[in-house]
Amino acid sequence: MNFDQPAARNPVDRLLVVGQPHDRIDGPLKTTGTAPYAYERHDVVANQAYGVILGAAIPKGRITRIDASAARAAPGVIAVVTHENAGPVAKAKAITARLLAGPEVDHFDQAVAIVVAGTFEQARSAAHLIRIDYQREPGRFDLARERESAVKPKMEDPADTEVLNFAGAFAQAAVKVDQTYTTPDQSHMAMEPFATIASWQGDKLTVWTSNQMIDWARRDLSEIFGMPRGNLRVVSSYIGGGFGSKLWVRSDVVMAALASRAAGRPVKVALARPQITNNTTHRPATIQRIRIGAGRDGRITAIAHESWSGDLPGGQPETAAMQTRLLYAGANRLTSHRLATLDLPEGNAMRAPGEAPGLMALEIAMDELAEALKMDPVTLRIANDTQTDPEKPERRFSQRDLAGCLRTGAQRFGWERRVATPGQVRDGRWLVGMGMASAFRGNLTMDSAARAAVDARGKVTISTDMTDIGTGSYTVIAQTAAELLGVPLSQVEVRLGDSDFPVSCGSGGQWGGNSATAGVFAACMKLREAIARKAGLMPADARFADGRVIAGTRSFTLGEVAGRAGVSVEDGIKFGELTKTYAQATFGAHFAEVGVDAATGEVRVRRMSGTFAAGRILNPKTARSQVIGAMTMGLGAALMEESIVDTRHGYFVNRDLAEYHVPVHADVPRQDVFFLDEVDEMSSPMKAKGVGELGLCGSAAAIANAVYNACGARVRDYPITLDKILRSLA
Known part of the structure; x- marks a missing residue:
């Protein structure tokens, strides 16, 4: 289904199920501890071994020697994997950091080895026996110190924008604010750690992991291991929080896969809490200068927002000035982003990247402008x-x-x-x-697809690789299907988080709920048409209510129409130009x-x-x-x-x-x-x-x-x- 015209009235507008405050259908599983998170999937594959990752002890430099002999000889150890015996491991294009160090080290606690053993305790003990010699190199770790060396980054959106003459308008403004604000590095600190079970069957790899974007994960693993996407299966049924840190695969996935291949059996890996902060990603610190000029009436005449952040080479900036391009009126405008090279762990998306730290600064500046104007802060914002x-x-x-x-x-x-x-x-x-x-x-919106099916019992099943990171995806998707097919929520089963299912938008960027349900909408509308035609009804005349398809005086239960073979369709939403036509x-x-x-x-x-x-x-x-x-x-x-x-x-x-x-x-x-x-x-x-x-x-x-x-x-x-x-x- 192409979405290139404004939405007309449709069955969702009935709001019999959608728009209602239903309890989360996954709630009972989570409150009873029976929701299967990645590390707890004891049932998915037999003979699981345990892996423990060892991280780099320096932030920048080279590994000159690895002695893993004592670890390999330790009780219960099955394998030890380092860059010396891992085989080819590439860097995924979408990921700034390499997920296995060697011989170069890019940042502190970057994975340098994994030990596999029969028990977690054996693997952890043996990991401490690995001896690594490093040649440390000078690094850059202070954003304020590196600010002057920051450069204009390559970005999907323009790094800088300028409208008319900011400098001239600001100089002439009756009231001015010119201040610098800073936000620190922040950690996601999700409840569930990064965790993966990896298992090879011949040249095919399956990973049960904690990941927000199933298809991205399969893409990344395909690049990292140089293997066809079709040989990769990614499963992430439940995620105990991500906040953006699990948008891309991390070292737990890659090291578990390497370890499983070396050990010849499935391996499960979880990053210990103290590893996560430096081994994975974080929200980068920012330095933001904001200048606002206004008339005595409070109308903004000039506004500028400049932001500096840092990341590893090849990284992206924290886009803290983006919302200033859209939030308030003002004829003369300037925004810019600059990126410094820092040898800290990778900076990347954390809940509301850009706007969250950007508004931490901009909205203080607006408060300061209101004070300078002796104007109520609410009134000032409405005026602009x-x-x-x-x-x-x-x-x-x-x-x-x-x-x-x-x-x-x-x-x-x-x-x-x-x-x-x-x-x-x-x-x-x-x-x-x-x-x-x-x-x-x-x-933000992203294309999203789903499979919709109904069986002889009239039960509806929705399958999509969409994930639920604690946001309620299972529930709103079930509500969408129930609304469109006229069945109660209890008659809808939602299956998520498996790359064997149609590719969805995934969870991130605040696009998940809207985009995923739109994909389910497309699949369910196609299912409605298929059911109507199978029942001998005109799709345009058919309505769905109380588990039945109805047209005029004719009425059939969904189960009757589906029959023993059932009815199953796939479709998705493809977003067109409306996002460009309208802000x-x-x-x-x-x-x-x-x-x-x-x-x-x-x-x-x-x-x-x-x-x-x-x-x-x-x-x-x-x-x-x-x-x-x-x-x-x-x-x-x-x-x-x-x-x-x-x-x-x-x-x-x-x-x-x-x-x-x-x-x-x-x-x-x-x-x-x-x-x-x-x-x-x-x-x-x-x-x-x-x-x-x-x-x-x-x-x-x-x-x-x-x-x-x-x-x-x-x-x-x-x-x-x-x-x-x-x-x-x-």
């Missing part, structure tokens, strides 16, 4: 709203209700009670303040109230509220769950999350959940989430958009602005820790 792309005024937004989010959000939060002057509201020892920020995330994005408004201890500078977030416009909400319950999780992630980014770089030795020091701080229950306040009633006919036949990342975008800045309102400490260097507050107050 636009219905067209500010860089391409001929391109309108398909749907854009940022102003509605701001007004509704302010009303729900009680923004009118905010005292504009900082430090004026006390509650005992606590200084209390309110802050807000806009939310923005582009609406498509999701919007929202965050509000936060914090308390700052007047003596210690400790910050406690008291409440958070968010109002969002993100197309049709396919399941309000699972969508709310995604948004409160994202808002909590923003709380962490604002106040505590930071991967601390040892710039002497070139690695991230805090490598576990004891030292990399994320919010826990006691940190998370009451959270209010509200979705505006919106459908977007330009987005997909579901008229939906993504929402899982939108809740993160802007939430950290709302907290930062609330801290300033509480105590007058304007901290521009995230995270906002008490030492920075105290320094600012002093």
Whole structure:
């Protein structure tokens, strides 16, 4: 099915199942511990051995000698694999880092060896017996120090944009903001570690792994091992969180496959928590300079956003200036991205790449502009709203209700009670303040396909390689099929995460829910047509309800029509030019109230509220769950999350959940989430958009602005820790 025209009225619009707050159908499996995650798949293949990966002890240089003799002689050891005996291992084009070091070492904890043994304890013990000599080389580990050497990167979108004359307009602006903000390196810290079971059958490889993008994984493995895609099967039925870290295969997959081939039996591998931070990927740190010029009426006349980040050679920048191209009006504009070479572990996508750190800076700058103007921050943002792309005024937004989010959000939060002057509201020892920020995330779509089938019992089965990373894919896909085929949810079985199924969009970039259900929509519409024709009905006249296909006075159960052979079809959605014709994005408004201890500078977030416009909400319950999780992630980014770089030795020091701080229950306040009633006919036949990342975008800045309102400490260097507050107050 080609989606190249706005969506017309269709069966989903009945909203009998879609749009309703159904419980997650995978919930019972997860709450009882019976959902089969990758490392726990004891049943998929017999005779599994255990692999333990050894990482590089230097951040940059060469391996000059490996002595694995003691490890090979250790009890229970079956094989030891290093670059010396691994065979050809290429680097996938989509992955910046090599997944097996040797002889060159690209970053600290890069995989250099794997030990396979009969038990995990034997493999772990033997891994410590490997002796490796290195020739260390000087490395670059400090973004601030390398900032001047940063270069214009090659990107899919332009690295730089300029409209009219920013410099001239900024120089003449009546009110100006010119500040630099920094965001730190961050780690994904998903609950489930990177884990894989690999098994060879002749020249065919199957991996049961934790991966967000099944077809990408098969592509990457095909490149790495130089083998046909048809000889590879990737299975990822359940994923315990990814946040972008599992978009591409990582060393657990590659090393498990190498180990299985060497051992001649299946091998299972999991990265220990302290390995994940340096062995896999992270969100890169940024330095962002933002300049905004406005008239006394608050209208922006000039806006510039410049961002610097770093990565390994061949990497990509953190695109922190992207949302500034679309969020606010202003005739004279400039954005740029620069990329420095750093010898740290690979920087790559983490939930809402670009917008999440970009709004952490931009939305403080907007708050500072509001203060300079003596203007309410909500009013300022509404004054600079636009219905067209500010860089391409001929391109309108398909749907854009940022102003509605701001007004509704302010009303729900009680923004009118905010005292504009900082430090004026006390509650005992606590200084209390309110802050807000806009939310923005582009609406991305990707082609997606599915197989839809019905059997003699009238049971519907949907099969697609789509994944569920905790977002509720199983449930919204089941809702889509139930709506279109007129059956209850209990009559729908959803099978996900297997490369034997039709290729879907996968999970990532906030595109999963909308794109995957659109692919299922296409398959189910084709199934409706096939069932109608088999029943002798005209497809245009047929309607589906109560497990039956009905036309006029004729009515048949789906099982009757399917018969013993059943009916099965495949189809998918292919997105056309509407994403280019119209600017498509999701919007929202965050509000936060914090308390700052007047003596210690400790910050406690008291409440958070968010109002969002993100197309049709396919399941309000699972969508709310995604948004409160994202808002909590923003709380962490604002106040505590930071991967601390040892710039002497070139690695991230805090490598576990004891030292990399994320919010826990006691940190998370009451959270209010509200979705505006919106459908977007330009987005997909579901008229939906993504929402899982939108809740993160802007939430950290709302907290930062609330801290300033509480105590007058304007901290521009995230995270906002008490030492920075105290320094600012002093």
